[in-house]
Amino acid sequence: MSQSDDLEPFRALLGATGVLTEPGMIRPYCRDHRELMEGATPAVLRPRTVEEVQGLVRLARSGGFGLVPQGGNTGYVGGATPEPGRRQCVVSLERMARIRSVDPLGFTLACDAGTILAEAQAAAAGHGLFLPLSLGSEGSCRLGGNIGTNAGGLQVLRYGMTRDLVLGIEAVLADGSLFSDMRHLRKNNIGIDLKQAFIGAEGALGIVTGVVLKLWPAQAHRATAWLQLAADAPVPEIAATVRRETADLASTFELISAASLALVGEMRGADPGLQAGPGGAVLLELQSSSARIPLEEVLLGTLEELLERGFLEDAVLAQSEAQRRAMWTIRETIPEAEKHAGGSVKHDIAVPVSRIADFLERGGALLAERLPGVRLSFYGHVGDGNIHYNLVVPPGEDRLAFTRAIEAGIAHDLYALAAELGGSFSAEYGIGRFKRDLLARYSDETRLALLAGVKNAFDPDGVMNAGIWFAQDR
């Protein structure tokens, strides 16, 4: 039977538009977002219903295909990219993007896993509610992918990671059966909370088809400031002071290095209009659903305290939505500015919040010694201990070659430093296919055996996204 005949049952199930095989059509699904890996697939499957997902899983088993679930394909670690040689069909959830319900009194939203994050945000907003998950890719990433990677983003400080927002999950398992746990409950203690296993599992335990998310009241009131940090400003102490003085109404505390700010200026060909202090800059935002909170006064008082303690050189309060947008745009365009400068090699570091200064100091010394000419762009969610620590590709150097050299070299020293400080080589991106070696290096045998054991409990034949976590099947 030829390969195309193998796909006939899928066409019968999903219709002609549900099975893509034309090379030009499937290429975008086969390539990871950062264009570091060119995958290969016999077909991209595009189900429209949960039943179709169940059917295609059964067909894949009987036809000997593996499956790679894919949402918006915006991941950074190759977790949704089919591996050449594995005969994996991509299962794109893009045609399952229905908002199922919004409950304004229960503060919940239920939707298909293929829903684009921004559309879920908009559905919540339409009911006077707020979905706090917010990422640079929110206009194209899909909730199933957010769940698979336990996405973090720009408002974790106050609202938590994706895990903290998930109340319910529905997923098709490797045998085609349905795990249905679409609860709208904040409390439900009935043994192991199995749905937790799918969060961060990068599609290796099943195909998530539906999700129930926690919502908040609409955050109609905001106060935003741009902080210029003094030399040697103690970032963890500033973050702690902000938490305390704002009663944890601070939703964003983003450190932006002077170098990252400079990259934004270079891309624009103009001064970005805001300066970093010697210690860098911080984008700080407070949110409130209540007009009864004097948010601007709270922010001003907090900034005054930070200024008095000598932590800041200056601070700028956004006086209008346009000024606020200008501050946010700087933060949001850093990845693009790195790309404009020739690309970057990204390190998604986490350390305990109290060790951030240690990491920055010792990481900087490492770079200065080993790669003196290379530009460092660091920024990120330091309120959560998460630093995006990126090395800009030097002018004239080949991006892929530079990436490989860094990842085979100094990256390991940076990860070792993070580990020494109690940190992690993957704060929010995940493992996928790019960090398999790091997972092996920084896990003991007990962890790896449990990981393989849980995988085996859900997917004994390795149908789901084989190749992530482990290069060789365990």
Place this chain on the structure above:
Amino acid sequence: MSQSDDLEPFRALLGATGVLTEPGMIRPYCRDHRELMEGATPAVLRPRTVEEVQGLVRLARSGGFGLVPQGGNTGYVGGATPEPGRRQCVVSLERMARIRSVDPLGFTLACDAGTILAEAQAAAAGHGLFLPLSLGSEGSCRLGGNIGTNAGGLQVLRYGMTRDLVLGIEAVLADGSLFSDMRHLRKNNIGIDLKQAFIGAEGALGIVTGVVLKLWPAQAHRATAWLQLAADAPVPEIAATVRRETADLASTFELISAASLALVGEMRGADPGLQAGPGGAVLLELQSSSARIPLEEVLLGTLEELLERGFLEDAVLAQSEAQRRAMWTIRETIPEAEKHAGGSVKHDIAVPVSRIADFLERGGALLAERLPGVRLSFYGHVGDGNIHYNLVVPPGEDRLAFTRAIEAGIAHDLYALAAELGGSFSAEYGIGRFKRDLLARYSDETRLALLAGVKNAFDPDGVMNAGIWFAQDR
């Protein structure tokens, strides 16, 4: 070899005081908190270190003993009670109660799993920090038990369940190996988050020996009120209004029925000093770490809005710490007042917040029809959709006989009603040995198979707390 000889290796490992066998000594460990089950054990093992836990697990395996981990033995579902006939040693963590570290900048606390919750709270407070987990039993329950049951309690509304507070876990597995994940990280995406499996697992996957918890800044500022609800007051809408108008600074929203309040009065032999309205009463508390938030104004404004909309008959603002304590004492003594009245049969119901009124109305009709004379005491964390729906044992009736009759009868109708409304038969107590039949009834085969599969991945020989979840080993 006699039974006592079998225990010699444990004595050699743990010392004489580490192995209790004298009937009078072991009885408190064998009986569940509600005195519904009288268990039996060859010995109570009391390790002092993680290494001793590893050693005793290996000895138990080779000696053919099962193990039942136990913290403060304050659970409500017999999850820590050794079953007669199973030859299970109790492993009490009471001698592993050390605070390991507190990080005031990172907002974390690490401690042994045997630490009493109140002592962990105090350790946090000693550093100007706040551990929000708060339960009636906090003076005697231990953190390992809180993790095993994913404890909820009185401040879930703002801070979440135990799961939401856990950053790191250390646990001894059934083969004696150590799962060590004592991270102080808010973000760490490295495949399945295995530690989640232990949270709510009631000791069936391993013996949790250590934990890292998230802390908050000390909540030095509080505003507390007692709300008298109008007839047919829409509780979900009141809770939603409170969330919005207080900017989610509300940490407690506890509904107290007039009947529960009356029981408190009867126990005291005096009017409790605060009245319920026709719709019952609500204990509402706001917390803030910042003096910059005008907390009392926020609360007053919120109450005014609720009064204007006709939801309240009246509201009393606590004007002093003594008044605040008086309000809290009423809420906290309800379980004792039920006991004083002869005991109660407890139903730990969860429904989506927006369905609370439906549950109360239809549940009340069921009771009126089927058990017209029986007193209902309901109260609880309705801001989270959790209602403690308790039937008071009628005067003169035998408590255990009444309990069995209710649990074989109307309890099933109440659980069926909760399920119909998208709810759960166990919001925060867990399954243990008392709710095994309910787990089977309200789970489909997919869920049960996954539960058994995960259990098998962690504990293939069923050493850990056999008998919970499943009456027969799967």
